[in-house]
Structures are given as C-alpha cells and as structure tokens.
Amino acid sequence: MMEIELPKMHPSQQDMDLIDILWRQDVDLGAGREVFDFSYRQKEVELRLQREKEEEKRQQRQQEQEKALLAQLQLDEETGEFVPRSAPLTQDSVTSAQITQNGAFAEHDGDAMSFDECMQLLAETFPLDEPAESAPPCLDASVPPSTDLMMPPDIPAFTQNPLLPGSLDQAWMELLSLPELQQCLNMQMQESLDMDGLMKPSAETQDPNYSQYLPGMDHLSLVQTEVCPPEYINTYNGSFNTMASPNLSQMSLNVPDVGAEFRPEEFNELFYPEMEVKVNSDPLASDGGNMVSQLAEISSDPPVNPMDLHSFSPGSFSSGKPEPMAEFPDSDSGLSLDSSPHMSSPGKSLNGDGSFGFSDSDSEEMDNSPEGMESDYTEIFPLVYLNDGAQGSLSEKPLADQQEMKAKNPKIEPAEASGHSKPPFTKDKQKKRSEARLSRDEQRAKSLQIPFTVDKIINLPVDDFNEMMSKHQLNEAQLALVRDIRRRGKNKVAAQNCRKRKMENIVGLEYELDSLKEEKERLTKEKSERSSSLREMKQQLSTLYQEVFGMLRDEHGKPFSPSEYSLQHTADGTVFLVPRLKKTLVKNN
DNA sequence: ATGGATTGTCATCTA
C-alpha cells in the first residue's frame, strides 16, 4: 500500500493527541476482529502505528495544501471574502444397496441362519476396513474451518479513502459549518439585533431585507465585513474559501463502511494477514467519523467563539426585521435536541426567569421536575448570553415579531443560494451525520460554556463525574446538557458495541452453519461408502455360497438342488446342508 | 428516485 511506503514522521504533540483520540474512538467503535484472532490484534497494533504515521503525513499535506490555496486567494474589498485568484482546481445421493438374493432361501430357523441372516451378520461383524480407509479425508474435514467456503476468492481491495483532514483550520471549517452552530450564531446575532432594535431603533443602516437572505453563517460574513477585526475576517474567509476549495473533496466523508468488514463472507479475512490493506484502512475509516469533532475538541482556541459574537457591535446590523433563524432539518427527535421546531414557537421563549430557551415540552418537564428537564441547549444559549450582560431584551420582544420571524424563517438553502459561503455549506450538507452530531454536542457544550470536555462527560465514572460536576456551579441548562451528552455518548457507545456483538454473533453462527453443513456432507459421504461396501461384501458372500453349494454332491454324485437344500450354519461355525422342508426338523434336533 | 446500509437516538428492560 502506498501509505506504508510513506516516510516516517515526527508528529507534533497535537497530532499525537489526535491520534490518541482516534485510537480511543476506534476502541469505542470496535473493530471486532480481535475477538476471533488474538494474533491478529497484535498485528493490528503494528499496522495501527504505521497508520498513525501515515495519517500525520496526510495531515501535514493537507495543511500545506491549505496554505497553498490561501495563497491563491485574494481579499474581496466589498464582501470581505477571500476569493480565488484563479479557477479552482479540478479533482445424497445414497446409493442404496440393491441386494439381490435368492428368494428360495427364505425360511427362518432359530439356530441355523439363513442366507439373509448371514449377510446381515457379515455386515455387522466385518469391519469394512476398505471403505473406512477411504473415508478419513472427510472424517477430518469438519475440524478445520472450511476456508473454501469462508474465503471469497474475490475480495475487493479496500481502497484507501481520503480521510478527514487533520488541520485545525479544517476542523474549524467543520465546526463553523455546523447547522446548530450557525443557529447559535444566528441567535447571537438575533439578540444583538433585538437589543439594537430596542435601544437604537434608528440605527438601521442596512437594507432590512438583506437579512432575509442572510440566515445562518451569512451573518458571519456580514459581521466580518462590518465589525470584525481583520484577523477574524481572515480566519473566517480563509476557512470558508478553503472549504470551498478542491481540498474539500479530500476531506469529504467517504468513509468506508465499518460494518462491511464484518460481512460474513469476509469473516475469514480476519485470519489472513494479506488482507492488511483492508485492515489498514478500516480503522481509519471508522475513526474518520469522529475526527472532526475530536479536532474541534483539540482546537480549544477557536478563531471565534460564538460567545464572542455578541461583543461585536450590533449597530451595524439591520434591526428593522428580526433575523430569521435558520431552521435546520435537525434529525434530532430527542428529548432535548429539537431546537428548530421550538424556535418558532411564539411565547415559549418569553419566560421571564430566563428560561425562555426551553421548548414547550421542555418547559413542561421543567415545571414538573428539574431532573427531567430536557432543554434545548441551542435555545438556552441566549440565556447564557443574557447572563453575560444583556438584560432581558428578548422578553420584551413583541410576539408579532417572533411570529413574523417564524413566517419568514427560511431554510438554510436559500442562504446558501445567496452566494455567501455556498460551497462550504453545500459541502456541509453532505457531511456525515455522525460527525455533525458529536460536533454539535461539543459545540453545545462550548456554547453553554461547560467547563468539561465531552470526552470527560461521557467517559468519566459516576463518582468522578459527580465530583467533577460538584466542583463547578452549573445552571440547569448546563446540567441538563451535560446529562444529555453523557447519556447520548454512553448510549452511542453501547449501540456500537451492541451492533458489533450482533455482527459477531451472525458471523459466528454462519461459521457454525458452515461447519454443520460440512459435517453433514461428510456423514452422507460416509454412509454412501459404507452402503457400497456392504453391497460388495454381500455380493462376495453370495458368490462364495454358490461356489460351495455347487461343489456339494450326494451319494450318487449328483449336485443338490438349490430349491431343495440350502446351506446353513450355526453359531459355532458348523455348516449344514439342510433340506428346505426339513429345516424345522434340524432345528428340533 | 429509490432502497439498502449506517449511525445516532430514544424507550425500555435488566443487573
């Protein structure tokens, strides 16, 4: 594999941290191979080390490419964006024995045995050595795994998909493009607008309609243009344009299916080191899903924290119309993750006690029990904002405004269609949900200024977790978020383990099925061979009988008639020539 | 456009 040939590198501490995170992620996701082959695990450790080095190399390349791309950008004086200087780069048959015998020999005698009984005795007493010797190959066949069955001859080589970039810039691109982050930013800006509208109603300096087609991250562009320091402008636009760059295709989330490696037909791959290529790529792939979020966690010093936005001067924003909040098709059906549906609920955010951020259902839960509180953290976000300084402007916000806001609530797509940052967001749409999810939790944690890492929240033992929580004074929203993050994180891992076990069970059962099929085949073949042997011995006995009978002569030298006499023998081996009609007489004697 | 695969999440049960 190409990656293996890459020169070794000396990773930075940050890279090492990332690798550690990826490593842990992989453990969480569970490769599962080691369950079946311990030696494989050892080999995988070596492979993993190699992979880590390769990953670092890739990250460095990504950074270089970003720099190169940034160098190709120039600042648009009007929009504050970086625009590319040039065109963007391209990219049984059991054969039953037919025993023939003379029907004339069909009478039974207690001591003497008929021909049939002789045949039967032969079949039972003779060891059938010859056929048995032919059988051994199949007798042992079931012992080793049926590799023929288990080993598909045409296992496709796993192509190494480009993984997520390792650079912090790109991690931030991912973060900044998160719908919920955008929503948080939106809400921040909304707060600013609302405040501005109340405090400086005449400060409307922009086209009121402009905000209609600038939901989501477009605010950022606006903010950057109007109020951001140049370094912020550079940070954002650099990031955005980089995201729009062809590099993005490299950071696209073409993550190979992790589950595919456990397809039953590929189970035997686990035992074959030549499948290194596949092995080599899978863990990376499985890690890739969370890479961005982990990067985001690492990047503890983001260019712009959403909380920072409210420090921007609100005077530059239109206050005429409330900024429509981008309503994202959030997949969350969960207790506390539904943000967008509640966003438009008029009045729900008017709780004077500052808990206006809770949804209807959330509010009910809060009314009943704070413990059961499942808050909408994205909506709670303004609460934190207000706590930081602004006072209750939203509570004075007219209902009509919010309803109007709801009516005008556009999707994010129109915002993308507006031209601003469209490529990044279009790309974001294709992001894997898994990445967005963890990032969202992390982003929520950051938004609520939760002083723990998501990793700690999820993985700390209960005691440590409670101790950690007790050391910080968290409000209800923060507590609820932390609990939800912990619950979701643990359940996510549990689900992954559950699915892994399920796949392993399926693989094991298929392996067992193959073994049983093989054994059945072996037994069938053995039965056929023994039947054939029995038939052959009966044939030999018949020939011998006829030969012996044919040599017998009476006192006149004439042969005995087979219809009148038969040969019978006793258990002690004595052979008698018995007249067929006198068999009972012989028996009595 | 559609269906299968994957993944996150919730609800529920159990230890």
Add this chain to the structure above:
DNA sequence: GCTAGATGACAATCC
C-alpha cells in the same frame, strides 16, 4: 432509586 449497559425500534443520512 440511581446508574450503566443491552437492545429493539425509529429516523436521518449517505451511497
């Protein structure tokens, strides 16, 4: 009663 884990079910998303 609380917590963690397991798992079925559902939905969103990706391919």
